[in-house]
Amino acid sequence: MLHKKTSFWVSACMTLMLLFMPSAQAQLPDFTALVEKAAPAVVNISTRQTVQAQSGPGAFHGLPDLEGLPPIFREFFERSIPMPRAPQGRNKGRQREAQSLGSGFIISEDGYVLTNNHVIADADEIIVRLADRSELVAKLVGTDPRTDVALLKVDGKNLPTVKLGKSKDLKVGEWVLAIGSPFGFDHSVTSGIVSAKGRNLPNDNYVPFIQTDVAINPGNSGGPLFNLKGEVIGINSQIFTRSGGFMGLSFAIPMEVALNVSDQLKSKGKVDRGWLGVVIQEVNKDLAESFGLDKPAGALVVQVLEDGPADKGKLEVGDVILHMNDHPIVMSADLPHLIGAVKPGTTVNLVVMRDGSRKNLRIKVGSLPSEDEGQEMASTSTASSKDNRLGMSVIDLTVEQKKTMDLQGGVVIQEVQGGVAAMIGLRPGDVITHLNNQVIDSAKSFTKTAKALPNNRSLSMRVLRQGRASFITFKLAK
Incomplete structure (x- = not known):
């Protein structure tokens, strides 16, 4: 009897487990149909370049040692890993041919191909190898280093093409798939999920990257990232690595960004993007409190370039930009992405926090200069000091210093004597232009403002150091 009861309960439990536990097959996607349809439009890109050869004991004779490198974001393949060909003859000893x-992937039947700029940068010859192993010489239509996108053209008709999608429809946790040529292994397929959207990476202000955990390695660079519908929603571009290999952090350029760039390259050979002419920084908790914000959000303006769009639109240093049109600025990195996508000449509405209240500004967006504008270096001074509560001595800027740094006022730190100034890392030569949201035009106004600073609350100070402006926060004890 006991045996029958035991068998009954075992059978019942097994039935319940089968009913309520999803099978592994039902949980995991099947990529086979996607790969069969999309793979023919994915290509291998190789380049040849004549470079100056190294000589002596440090000459390059093989693959570089990638172990032990610092944790930095690097361009994929470090411009690929160059594979030198030994020079033949004495007259060729000063040059070698590098390959990468x-x-x-092909986006049109007549042969337009998208890839990364760093894959083909400085190449003397670009070869596109199709899935059927045929090779075509590619013409460079144009490149955009700021987004790391390049558009190529090969001669062909009725070429296989990928289906293009929109990254804005992606959701974090969604399955994605990459096809590429890691280490030269053509049409390798890897899969993973979307880890995050809108990532901002160092030195990449105009690309809200898609972060995934898809296994990406040198050679995947420039290849497509697919969603489960078989649509390309990104271009695999960068990895985060300490060893040179995959570590679970891969980044792709959203397809909307890539297509906007490729359309402009095709039509006019260059890319125009919107520009405000400001330097911004992130708003942390202390800065939010000092500027009267309920929570950390927005882009804090630390510098307005003279005669730029922001200057003409009356944007001021210390303004916190909270919205552009209907788009909230949550992180400061959101602003360059949004402004960069605006057509130059378009008027946008900015909502800013100024002196504790919201203000609407209408600004006509300019065109981003072809080269980043240089910032002037700040000069130190040796004049007499002024006393204040912050543990430092300051003096007025000279007329020449104001002209050099394009400032109407401000003070330069002559000596750091201790106290708060030392704790927050101020140095002689730093220039202070704002204190507690007040414009500082002289040592006298600085001393007056410093004496009136409240205790035990977050306060802000705008500092210029070697031409770079930033807001820092501090508190004064009783």
Whole structure:
């Protein structure tokens, strides 16, 4: 009897487990149909370049040692890993031919190909190898280093093409798939999920990257990132690595960004993007409190370039930009993404926090200069000091210093004597232009403002150091 009861309960439990536990097959996607349809439009890209050869004991004779590198974001393949060909004859000893490998994908039947700029940068010859192993010489239509996008053209008709999608429809946790040529292994397929959207990476202000955990390695660069519908929603571009290999952090350029760039390259050979002419920084908790914000959000303006769009639109240093049109600025990195996508000449509405209240500004967006504008270096001074509560001595800027740094006023730190100034890392030569949201035009106004600073609350100070402006926060004890 006991045996029958035991068998009954075992059978019942097994039935319940089968009913309520999803099978592994039902949980995991099947990529086979997607790969069969999309793979023919994915290409291998190789380049040849004549470079100056190294000589002596440090000459390059093989693959570089990638172990032990610092944790930095690097361009994929470090411009690919160059594979030198030994020079033949004495007259060729000063030059060698370097090769690199990457990936790309065909977006039109007549032969337009998208890839990364760093895959083909400085190449003397670009070869596109199709899935059927045929090779075509590619013409460079144009490149955009700021987004790391390049557009190529090969001669062909009725070429296989990928289906293009929109990254804005992606959701974090969604399955994605990459096809490329890691280490030269053509049409390798890897899969993973979307880890995050809108990532901002160092030195990449105009790309809200898609972060994934898809296994990406040197050679995947420039290849497509697919969603489960078989649509390309990004171009695999960068990895985060300490060893040179995959570590679970991969980044792709959203397809909307890539297509906007490729359309402009095709039509006019260059890319125009919107520009405000400001330097911004992130708003942390202390800065939010000092500027009267309920929570950390927005882009804090630390510098307004003279005669730029922001200057003409009456944007001021110390303004916190909270919205552009209907788009909230949550992180400061959101602003360059949004402004960069605006057509130059378009008027946008900015909502800013100024002196504790919201203000609407209408600004006509300019065109981003072809080269980043240089910032002037600040000069130190040796004049007499002024006393204040912050543990430092300051003096007025000279007329020449104001002209050099394009400032109407401000003070330069002559000596750091201790106290708060030392604790927050101020140095002689730093220039202070704002204190507690007040414009500082002289040592006298600085001393007056410093004496009136409240205790035990977050206060802000705008500091210029070697031409770079930033707001820092501090508190004064009783």
